[in-house]
Amino acid sequence: MIGFRKPIRAKTLGRGSQKSQGNIEGGALSSVSLKNLVLSPDLETNLRQIKTILDRCSDVVYREFVFAQNEEIRLALIYTDGLADKVQVSDQIMKALALEVAMAAPGQEITKARALEFIKQRGLCIHQIKETNKVEDIIDAILSGDTVLLVDGHATAIINGARGFETRSISDPEAEPTVRGSRESFIESLRVNTSLIRRKIKSPNLKIESMKLGEVTATDVAIAYIEGIANDKLVAEVKNRLGRIKVDAILESGYLEELIEDNPFSPFPTVNHTEKPDRVAAMLLEGRVAIVVDGTPFVLTVPNLFIEYLQAPEDYYERFIFATAVRVIRFLSMIISLVLPSLYIAVVSFHHEIFPTTLLLNVAAQREAVPFPVFIEVMIMEMTFEILREAGIRLPRPIGQAVSIVGALVIGEAAVRAGLVAAATVIVVAFTGIASFTFAYSASIAFRLLRFTLMVLSATLGLFGLVSGLAIIAIHLCTLRSFGVPYLSPLVPTIGADLKDVILRAPWWAMFSRPRLIARQEQIRLEQGLKPSPPETRPKGKG
């Protein structure tokens, strides 16, 4: 989990902040007034207009030159330095227009009126071009990294898709490491991310719809789903919830998550996120909808069910017996991470009869010298653990080692030696801490919070308090829904066919159907009878 935040830090240095700077400082013209502006046929006027809007944006470059075949035709290129691919701009656009066009089509007389059409047809060696006459689009294109070509005498600009800004290369997923399975991770660029998904699912039914969110940041957001598998209502609901959003900035998918989740006060997240393309692909194939946000490697998926925290990508890549065994362990650690410290408190300070005699005497012997009640003791240890964990994330990498050594020494050895805590308490807290890392991180945050609440309850009312607390959590989980799907399904309400992928991970040849409540249509996943069996090799006749 260390280094979990790193990708986000990298992102804030990226394109997002530059762009917002540009818009805020040029903000004399608000987006509302930009809306109705159109280009005029006069190049000077257009340039002046754009320069006014992009006033004090030192990173925007204006390059004026003349057309090779007719020097009366003046051209202007506008792009943002660093976002546009300089090689493409100089070779494919400027060099082409200012020099090579004449060689390619010698002797042709190009009038001002034909210039635009000619440039479009023969002049530009760019894979993707677009025309517009709206100033708003032009500004947007410039700030997104495209290069805008203005032609004198025409009220239309050509937007060249020659983006070439620095992006991180695709690397290992840092927050979700796996032993087996794809090692790719999403990066901060939306296009790269959608391409990673598209590479996994080469189906025309994979739809990737895009929109822009954030009044100031104008962040690109893409909604991906597989038509025919995803529930239409779900897709409509996602679009609806996203459409309602009116905020100035979306810097990370976390912004969106909080704006679209079902129950904002619940400690449990109802929107999942992942940085693994294979995981997103699997989610899409189960009928979920993915929301890709530009500028972050974390892709949101909805609806999110509780059991997703118990499922790791490897479960599906390893053989099913092993996967099931591991899931059982993960499930147990989930329970342990939630209740172990409070159970310990309840037993040590209320229900001594639960311990076998010898164990009771052992624990009593350890606690003999400890000056605190067990609740305070566990609280101190838990807090120490949390502080160390947080420090481990925040610390610059090189000092991380030092902290973990000091932490281990302080917590483990010194505290016990000094008689501040009992060895049993250290075991309990350490075990709880370790157990909380076996399942999804976002759920473990919720469990960590609830753990403290349960500790207070069981210090007050013993097991009764603990069970009451657990009951409240259970009731809360029963009330939760994520985009209309009950959070605890398929456990409750029980959907028999879907239990194949909860604690038990059924073998792939038995995973006939998609989750029933998520994928309402096209539920059949595979043909029956795929169970492999050895070929008939028994020799006929005498053996």
Next chain:
Amino acid sequence: MLKKITVFILLVLLTGFLVGCWSREEITQIAIILGTGVDWTADGRIRLTVQIAKPGSFAGGAEGGGKGREPASWAVSAEGKSIEEAERYLAMRVPRDIYWGHCITLVIGEEMAKKGTRIVTSFFLRDREPRETMWVMVAKGEAKDVLETHSNLEKTSAQAAGLLERMKTGYSVQLREFAEMLASKGVQPVVTRVEVKEAGVTPGSEQEKKSPAHKQVEITGVGVFKEDKLIGWLDAEKTRGLMWLKGEPMEGVITVPSPGEPDKEVSILIRRGKTKIVPKYDGKSLRFDVKIDMEGDMVEQQSLEDLAKPEKIKFLESGMAEEIKRRCNLALKKAQKEYAVDIFGFGNAFHRKYKKEWRELKDRWDDVFRQAEVNITVAARVRVIGLSTKRADVPEK
């Protein structure tokens, strides 16, 4: 939703304020009682003795090593009119809350048992802390002496006594079984008898300096009760007969004369068995047919002959049956003629078969039982003779 959260937080806060009240007893604030004893003093009061664990000497690992030699328990007594009152007086002496939840043994002193054990059992059955699975014993002499011993192998003598009972080397009785026997008219209670005896030495350099040998608790038969009052004892030999008649547990060792050399013994370890009591009643005379099926392994022979022959085994089996019958009869005689109590549960067997007649007889059952005729038939079998057929240490003829 906001309301729900508020309510929840309020709830947590409210309960949070109450931390430190009520039933909370830190583990360091309790005195863990491992064994308890009740005596009837000469001046007619109840003396409660408890053996309290000293947690410090139980520590495992590095810290515990140094304190290993220190005794691990503390026996302390107080007197009162009732057990609870005695406990309150104890509380003035013991600086922690007295905690019964892990009490392993309940020892009843001889005088107390003669006075009546119902005075004792009420507290232990009614209070929520003492467990029904506690082992009940009756001490020859004072219960206090039993609790003041300490064990050489286990940390405390209470734990040692509990383990002795658990192994069922004698007739072991849990509190719940004792209560059941007390509540039934078809059986009279028997309770394990314990005594303090010298039990071996700890070899070592300092051994010479310590003059008296180590004293330890030992199981030496059972105490026989009429209703809740102790009226006599059965020694270890007769206890075995009692156990076989009661049908549990059957394990034990008997010796029978060797077929060819009757002055030498053969030991047989009884592995399992079954007892069936069939009452016959015609309105006047009462007869019980007791059938005992036994299965044992031959484990030792003093004679030099080859016992691995079918006819010799037959002989052994009949000797085994004879011996079992003899010992059952010993116990039966003692109970029937001397104490006149039905400690075997013949009454319950009778009740099961003759429920109408039982209603008339149940109040004078012990008299009826006294005159009853009991026929014991034993079928014994030897299955296993160990690792050798003939003795391995005798030369071939």
Next chain:
Amino acid sequence: MLEQGKIDSKQAIMLMLSTILPTAILTVPAVTAKSARQDSWMSIMIATTVGLLIARLVVVLGLRFPGKTLFEYAEEILGKVPGKIVGLLYIWLFFLYIGSGVIREYGVFMVTAIMPDTPIIVFHIVGVAVVAYMVRNGLEVLSRFNQLTIPTTGLLAIVFILSTKDMKLARLLPVFDAGPLPIVKGSVAPAMWLGEIVTFAMIIPYLIRPREAHRVATLSILLCSFFLTMSILEALLIFGPNVTGHWIFPAFNAVRVVSIANFLERLESVIMVIFMLGGFVKLGVFYYAAVLGSAQWLGLKDYRPLVLPVGVILVALSIPLWGENIVEVLHFIGQVYAPFALIVLEVGIPLLLLIVSLTKGKGGESDA
């Protein structure tokens, strides 16, 4: 309709199981074993028959008036005023009484067996607060929570298997020792508990498939009596009839005895957890029925405003209604309330309603 949620038949069976069992396992073995002794299991058989008849009665009534609860069709059958009176009787004497009784029983259990120094009212308030949260979220959440927690009942079966070591079948002999009268007397309490299936009348309208109501009710009763028999047998086989009748919570004592390999022992906390979770649901069902019933009785559009006041009433009633001390509680349950509720509320009124509706020809075509 006041309640939007719907539940399926499986959920309904589980819900009914939790409506009847939790307190039954806790209290009934003692009450029954006191009079029927080793023949208690026969008492349960008699009670099961009675329970099945009541279940039949309730479902027939419910199906004649599809989509309506007890309160609604009582008014339709008897007319406005008598119907309202019957409704009031159920709210007050059945749902609130049993609801507060459940709270009280758990409070008493906690105070006697687990935490003697804590004031009983704390357990009452915390318990009702937890359940209020559940009730407020409606029937769906109630049955989902139940579905989530009911597998713990399986632990009871495991405990039963673990304790077979200490059991002796001979303790059930001789059969039919005391004659038929004590057995019948012993069957009153379990019959009253199984008769709590009357609550099903509040749930029938919210079944996804109301046609399966008969099956649901019958299965629930059979399962309940199975578990009830198991818990009575467990206590009887371990302690024998002489001791069992004198425990207050025989099932609890029976669990304390379990000891496997010197390690798997002291399982009473496990039992406590099961009892508590079951108790939450049981209280939830009666609490919910009281709230929903009151809302229908008052003609409200939403039942939620009533959750808090009814909760306060439940806590307030739990002490005075059932007697000052445990002796009074046990006496009141066994001698006064159980026969009354059984005869009047569980058999009498539903039967009356059915007869009247049949003679007046009210109610839709029933397929029963």
